[in-house]
Structure formats: C-alpha cells, structure tokens
Amino acid sequence: MPRQEHPDMLYRELGGTGERVSAIGVGGFHLGMDEVDESLAIRIVREAIDRGITFMDNCWDYNDGLSEVRMGRALRDGYRDKVFLMTKIDGRSKKAAAKQLDESLRRLQVDHVDLVQHHEVIRFEDSHRIFREEGANEALVEAREAGKLRYVGFTGHKDPRIHLYMLEVAAQNGFAFDAVQMPLSLLDAHYRSFGRQVLPCLVEHGIGVLGMKSMAEGYLLKTGTVTPTECLHYALDLPTSVVITGIDSLEILDQALAAVRSFRPLTDEQRAGLLARTAEAAALGDYEPFKTTSLFDGTAEHPEWLGEEVEPAL
16 A cells, blocks of 8 residues: 655655655664653654655664664654565575564564565675575565565665666575665765666666665765755755754754755756865865774674674685
8 A cells, every 4th residue: 555645845766666655764873872752753754744754764773772772662653554664684604694683573563564684785795695595585485475574775984886786686595675775975986886886787787776875974064065954955956865864853843844845856957066166175085984994884893793603614
C-alpha cells in the first residue's frame, strides 16, 4: 500500500525498486545522542512523519543500540506503516550479520525493515568478506527470503574507489544492490569525490542514491563559505533518492523542511558559484575527516562488530 504523501514534501523514486520516498530522511544517529532525551527523539520522529518525511535511517551500532530503541518507540501507534524504514549491520560473517539484524528488529519493534545495508564498507577487503561463502550477504539474502527485509544496500564514507569495487565484487557474485549510501556535499565535489565517481554509476544502473553528510558532519559550516540551506539544496540538486540529515532538535527539523520547500533546481551559475566558494576549503580533505582519518570509523574502534575473521587453511 503506497504511503501517503504530504503536499509540502518532495518525493522521489528509490532507484529501480518502485518505492517512493521523501527527498529528506531522518538520520538515526542523532536520536540517541546524550543531549537528545527520549521524549525529544520521539517527538522529532513523529513530527517529521506528520510533516511528510517518510525515510527513516538507523544502524545496529548507533549509540549502542539506543538510536534504534528510540526510533522503535517512536514508530508505535501506527507510525511504522507510514515510513520506509532502513537500518544497517556491521557483521561481515553470515553468523554476525544475522545476529545483528535480529537484534535490530527487536529494538525497532518490527517484524521487518524495508532496507538493510552493509555498514562502513571502508576497506577493499570488506567486499570479499561480505560475499565469501558464509559471508554477511548470505545472511541478508536469507533474511529477505524470510520476509525480514525487502531491499539490500551498502554504505561507506572513505573512498569512492572502494564503493566502485564493492559494486564490482557484487556483480561478480551475481548480486545487484538496491541502494548505496555515501557522502554527497559541496566538499565531496572537490576531493575524493563520490559524487563525480560513484553517482553516475548508480544512476546508470538504477540503484537508489542515499546521500549523507551534506554538511560534512558540520565541518562544512565551520568553513564559513555556505549556509545549511545551501548545503541541502546542493545535495537535493544531485540525482539523489533521499538526502539523510541529522536532526537533534525541532529547530533543525524546521530547517530541513524549509530547505525542501524552498528548493528549486540550481542553475549552472548557482552551482558554479557554490563550488567556487568551497573549492579552497575542500582541496586537501581537511574538513572531511571521515575520509582522511579513522576518527569516524566505528568498525576500526570495534573490530569485534565485524565478526570473527577466518584464517586460511594452509
């Protein structure tokens, strides 16, 4: 049954799935932050849904599961049926991935999610771990057959070449992803760019594009070159299915919704002006530490999340 669409929201196709989702999505991480109490998190989610946002992002590891718990409570009382619900798992083995997915379903208080993504594909070897025999993708395929999920994707924030390699390894294994999540911003356009290298491939193959880090975790705003609305407008102007943005207050929710209402496709002159203003700050990746450092690599800090690594028999 199609989800109801709000007149003030923009909706887009999610690749070739036939699903329509809101052009802005609620990022799950912020819902479990210390400065956001549970009542506020629930209010953010429900008000977002009431005002037309249908895409909900989350992850098994966000804030030790608290983000999923809070979203699950927010989606009670009929709200679940109004959204396209996504979460992510870190496990690279079939056993670890299946265990994490079941934990996510319990926290979210649902019998299925719409999209599950392999999280933090940030190493070339991640692709092979996911697609090997008894690898994580076997768990997601079986879960899809069991009705626990509908679509499969992957995320990453490190290097566009790793994304392209993941797509290559998937194709070698006869598998096609439904969605891919990656940084898309005015900084990304200049440095190790997912927008320039991966985005055209996703569009060509009809894969849903999930944009994230449109403000580069806030670092882009610290450059003083652009406003939050300009950041969102740039990401919305790309062929994204949804732009996922962190929302930790009702004021930030208002900001995101206002950006959708005021969005118009950028002219060549407007786009060139935004890129010119951000070129110097973006040149060395200093304001995209998720690309250039390990500070945002949760699986580097917690390798146990990935599951046991298998030593080859020699």
